Amino acid sequence: MTIYEEVVFVSKTYLGPATEQFIARQCKLLKINPPQLAKTDLPGLAKWMGVGAGLLMDEKKAQELSAKVKSL
Amino acid sequence: MKATIRNKLVWGFSGVLLLLASVAAIGIYAVFSLRHSAQDATRIGGRLNAMALEIQVHNLEAQRRVKNYLLQVKSLGPEKARELYLDEADFEIAAIDSLASKAVAIAPTADKREKFQKIVDRAGVYKLALAAAVKAAEKDPDSQEATVSKAAYDQAADQLHDNAEDGEMVGREASQASQIDIDVTSRRSVALTIGISFVGMLLGATMSYKLSRAILVPVEHLKDVAENVSLGNLEVAVRRYSDDEIGDLADSFSRMVTAVKFFRMEAEEVHAHDGVEGQ
Numbered sequence: 001m002t003i004y005e006e007v008v009f010v011s012k013t014y015l016g017p018a019t020e021q022f023i024a025r026q027c028k029l030l031k032i033n034p035p036q037l038a039k040t041d042l043p044g045l046a047k048w049m050g051v052g053a054g055l056l057m058d059e060k061k062a063q064e065l066s067a068k069v070k071s072l
Numbered sequence: 073m074k075a076t077i078r079n080k081l082v083w084g085f086s087g088v089l090l091l092l093a094s095v096a097a098i099g100i101y102a103v104f105s106l107r108h109s110a111q112d113a114t115r116i117g118g119r120l121n122a123m124a125l126e127i128q129v130h131n132l133e134a135q136r137r138v139k140n141y142l143l144q145v146k147s148l149g150p151e152k153a154r155e156l157y158l159d160e161a162d163f164e165i166a167a168i169d170s171l172a173s174k175a176v177a178i179a180p181t182a183d184k185r186e187k188f189q190k191i192v193d194r195a196g197v198y199k200l201a202l203a204a205a206v207k208a209a210e211k212d213p214d215s216q217e218a219t220v221s222k223a224a225y226d227q228a229a230d231q232l233h234d235n236a237e238d239g240e241m242v243g244r245e246a247s248q249a250s251q252i253d254i255d256v257t258s259r260r261s262v263a264l265t266i267g268i269s270f271v272g273m274l275l276g277a278t279m280s281y282k283l284s285r286a287i288l289v290p291v292e293h294l295k296d297v298a299e300n301v302s303l304g305n306l307e308v309a310v311r312r313y314s315d316d317e318i319g320d321l322a323d324s325f326s327r328m329v330t331a332v333k334f335f336r337m338e339a340e341e342v343h344a345h346d347g348v349e350g351q
Contacts, residue, residue, distance in 0.1 A: 013323070013327070014327065014330065015327065015330055015331060015334065016324075016327035016328055016330060016331040017328075017331045018330065018331035018334040018335060021334065021335075021338065022334055025338075053330075055333075055337070056330045056333045056334055056337075057326070057330050058309055
């Protein structure tokens with residue numbers, strides 16, 4: 001399982017069908033190609049995912065998602 | 073174990089069934105207990121009463137035979153009179169002794185046992201008085217000693233009669249005491265059954281209220297959220313009320329709302345970008 005697939009797997013429970021597009025959007029902001037996500041990219045991705053998810057869901061859940069991605 | 077709706081329902085109904093089974097068990101216990109008490113009442117009270125009556129009959133028979141003996145000892149001679157009357161009287165006295173001892177063994181309380189023990193003791197006194205009266209009568213039936221001994225014997229016979237009457241009373245009282253036991257047991261059983269039923273009803277009502285709240289509150293919340301989303305308001309928070317099937321449904325719904333929000337946001341951005349490029 002690649003890092004990208006792991007991030008998708010963890011995020012799926014929070015974002016459902018929008019997961020892949022949401023991750024792609026955050027990766028675009030960080031100028032990363034999603035399938036080439038590396039472990040070193042995770043802290044930055046987790047931070048932006050937390051910010052982006054905060055616009056879509058309540059802050060607590062967004063931070064929960066961010067922490068899960070960061071801990072991968 | 074997870075508190076799912078299914079588990080809540082299973083445990084709730086199991087609890088109600090258990091309560092109903094308890095009430096039924098108490099009812100059965102009450103019936104059997106009453107039956108047992110009734111049997112005791114009939115058996116012990118009736119037996120004591122019957123024994124006391126039998127003692128009375130044996131006492132009267134013994135007195136009749138002794139009276140005949142004392143009247144005819146002079147004309148028939150001691151040996152013939154003894155053979156005709158006294159041997160039978162001895163048998164009656166032995167029967168009194170035996171019956172009273174048996175009554176002591178089955179009497180339910182100490183005071184009742186004491187009454188029958190008095191009959192046993194009195195039978196002993198009666199035997200001694202009879203022996204003295206017989207001895208004096210065989211020596212000289214018209215003597216002063218024979219008269220005194222006969223009076224002592226009569227007194228012992230009367231006392232034995234009185235004690236046997238007391239025994240009869242004790243038998244009746246034993247029946248009544250058992251009747252009181254039945255009343256007490258039945259009152260206690262009825263109170264217990266009513267109490268348990270009341271607690272069961274209270275628990276059933278509380279359980280129904282909690283169960284309906286556990287299902288209705290999150291369902292009503294989801295209904296409100298669905299209504300808002302269907303009208304285009306995506307800024308609604310989906311709450312997870314409980315860790316059960318409805319909680320899982322809330323999570324799924326929340327995911328769906330998040331995705332719709334995201335897609336709408338993306339669509340708005342694309343639209344805005346197209347607008348900017350168009351200008």
